[in-house]
Amino acid sequence: MTHRRKIIVHIATSADGYIARLDGSLDWLTSRPAPEGFYGLPEFSRSVDAKIIGRKTFDLSVQMGAHFSANDAHYVFSRRPPPASVPAGVEFVTQSIVAFTERVRKDAGKNIWLMGGGEIIGAFLDEGAIDEFIISVVPTFIGEGIPLIAQRHREVPLRLRSARPFPDGVVQLHYDVATKRGARVTSPSRRPPGSASKRSSSRRRTI
Amino acid sequence: MTHRRKIIVHIATSADGYIARLDGSLDWLTSRPAPEGFYGLPEFSRSVDAKIIGRKTFDLSVQMGAHFSANDAHYVFSRRPPPASVPAGVEFVTQSIVAFTERVRKDAGKNIWLMGGGEIIGAFLDEGAIDEFIISVVPTFIGEGIPLIAQRHREVPLRLRSARPFPDGVVQLHYDVATKRGARVTSPSRRPPGSASKRSSSRRRTI
Numbered sequence: 001m002t003h004r005r006k007i008i009v010h011i012a013t014s015a016d017g018y019i020a021r022l023d024g025s026l027d028w029l030t031s032r033p034a035p036e037g038f039y040g041l042p043e044f045s046r047s048v049d050a051k052i053i054g055r056k057t058f059d060l061s062v063q064m065g066a067h068f069s070a071n072d073a074h075y076v077f078s079r080r081p082p083p084a085s086v087p088a089g090v091e092f093v094t095q096s097i098v099a100f101t102e103r104v105r106k107d108a109g110k111n112i113w114l115m116g117g118g119e120i121i122g123a124f125l126d127e128g129a130i131d132e133f134i135i136s137v138v139p140t141f142i143g144e145g146i147p148l149i150a151q152r153h154r155e156v157p158l159r160l161r162s163a164r165p166f167p168d169g170v171v172q173l174h175y176d177v178a179t180k181r182g183a184r185v186t187s188p189s190r191r192p193p194g195s196a197s198k199r200s201s202s203r204r205r206t207i
Numbered sequence: 208m209t210h211r212r213k214i215i216v217h218i219a220t221s222a223d224g225y226i227a228r229l230d231g232s233l234d235w236l237t238s239r240p241a242p243e244g245f246y247g248l249p250e251f252s253r254s255v256d257a258k259i260i261g262r263k264t265f266d267l268s269v270q271m272g273a274h275f276s277a278n279d280a281h282y283v284f285s286r287r288p289p290p291a292s293v294p295a296g297v298e299f300v301t302q303s304i305v306a307f308t309e310r311v312r313k314d315a316g317k318n319i320w321l322m323g324g325g326e327i328i329g330a331f332l333d334e335g336a337i338d339e340f341i342i343s344v345v346p347t348f349i350g351e352g353i354p355l356i357a358q359r360h361r362e363v364p365l366r367l368r369s370a371r372p373f374p375d376g377v378v379q380l381h382y383d384v385a386t387k388r389g390a391r392v393t394s395p396s397r398r399p400p401g402s403a404s405k406r407s408s409s410r411r412r413t414i
Contacts, residue, residue: 015365016355017224028362051414066414074414139382143361148223154350155235158222160376169367173378175346206274207258207281
């Protein structure tokens with residue numbers, strides 16, 4: 001098999017960068033009329049056969065009566081023990097992210113959808129385990145909420161693959177993670193000496 | 208005069224929605240090589256003749272040796288008294304945002320650039336005083352930082368005017384604020400009865 005399985009985040013954010021309100025609410029997202037084609041999500045779904053979710057997202061999904069599709073593997077990451085009863089098709093992962101990623105990348109299969117939330121996205125990102133981000137930016141400011149990536153100092157360069165506007169104002173930004181392992185290099189190594197301070201001063205000096 | 212002066216936010220954010228690191232640092236922005244055309248900023252600058260900044264941004268700019276261009280009016284909003292010496296061309300505003308906005312919109316002139324930071328943007332947004340946002344999304348995750356808009360619960364619908372990708376991966380999102388005064392209406396009034404719960408359940412039930 002020559003295809004290397006990719007781990008891809010495909011998620012919607014508000015125009016101010018949140019994946020949900022502080023209480024987990026998605027009212028700003030689910031209240032939108034469904035556009036034809038649903039932002040390419042059906043095609044994307046067919047390109048994956050496994051999904052990764054964090055424990056909070058799993059618990060919330062179960063609470064909301066979620067059904068885990070039989071076609072896909074579902075990997076749940078959690079520091080806590082799994083519940084007494086785990087739905088069919090769901091595996092609680094006890095491996096490290098690095099060991100897990102090596103395992104699933106060795107298996108034949110389609111790509112893997114890292115669904116969220118922000119904590120598991122942050123943890124995978126910090127291990128250099130994410131290949132791509134597809135972010136559907138919804139044209140609404142919600143003001144506060146759960147960030148796309150759990151917060152800590154980072155420096156992760158991305159490469160834009162495409163920016164696709166939809167008629168209802170959603171813009172889908174598709175990025176490759178430019179550097180994976182070691183993504184948190186500081187920027188001085190990437191720029192010619194002196195350029196930062198020059199740019200910085202020319203940008204800041206006149207207002 | 209038929210032209211109504213607009214108040215426009217034109218600002219860069221990281222791909223995760225921050226306008227600066229927590230310490231105010233713009234290293235992720237200023238270290239980038241300047242592209243030809245500089246993301247349309249020179250043209251935008253010529254379309255405005257006044258700038259609004261918050262007090263923290265003003266103080267930081269002065270600390271960094273900023274020079275306030277003589278061509279433009281500079282309005283600084285602050286709850287604290289102005290410093291003993293105010294640079295030429297800078298006015299500390301003591302009016303409310305509503306009164307100020309009415310005043311400057313009555314004056315003849317070009318558009319007005321609301322430069323930031325997040326607190327003054329939030330305050331103007333909550334008064335329905337912002338017409339447009341032009342957000343240049345830089346292809347870098349910085350992980351944590353100062354949000355575009357000071358945090359509180361909001362519901363501000365936007366209308367996408369354009370999404371413009373640049374060769375270096377920056378994407379400029381240009382929005383009209385769809386509702387101004389009273390922007391924080393809750394979404395049920397905007398959608399057909401029952402559509403939210405239907406959409407919500409169909410989106411959430413199968414994972």
